[in-house]
Amino acid sequence: MSHGSGHNPPEHAAPEHVVFEMDLTLHESRRRAEVISALGPGWDPLAVMRAEEEACDLLYSGLDARQRETYDMLVAAGVLPRREADRASD
Known part of the structure; x- marks a missing residue:
């Protein structure tokens, strides 16, 4: 007895996706x-x-002019959030 034209897989064949x-x-x-x-x-x-x-307040406190310029550039670029100037106690 034939299984047909071969389009139907045998019953024991594994499914293509599990x-x-x-x-x-x-x-x-x-x-x-x-x-x-x-x-x-x-x-x-x-x-x-x-x-x-x-710690962040201390990190960004007391910046000199060049550091402040770099900080402002990073804030403008969205890299750093704006922080209040000199929030840390000296």
Whole structure:
């Protein structure tokens, strides 16, 4: 008995494409929980953000004329955000 003209694949043939889906929601939740746990109870995100702002203020304070010109050029190009001049305490 013939299988026909060959247009129908045999029943045991593998499909051309296999759909593979994975839901990473549970994995992502576990990962985030582990990160928070590793940071420990003393981690204060607001204090970290304040310290970053203070560091940036200090970095951009006391610029000389040439440094200020370069800074202004980078702000105008959208590379750096505009910061208030001399916010850091000397």
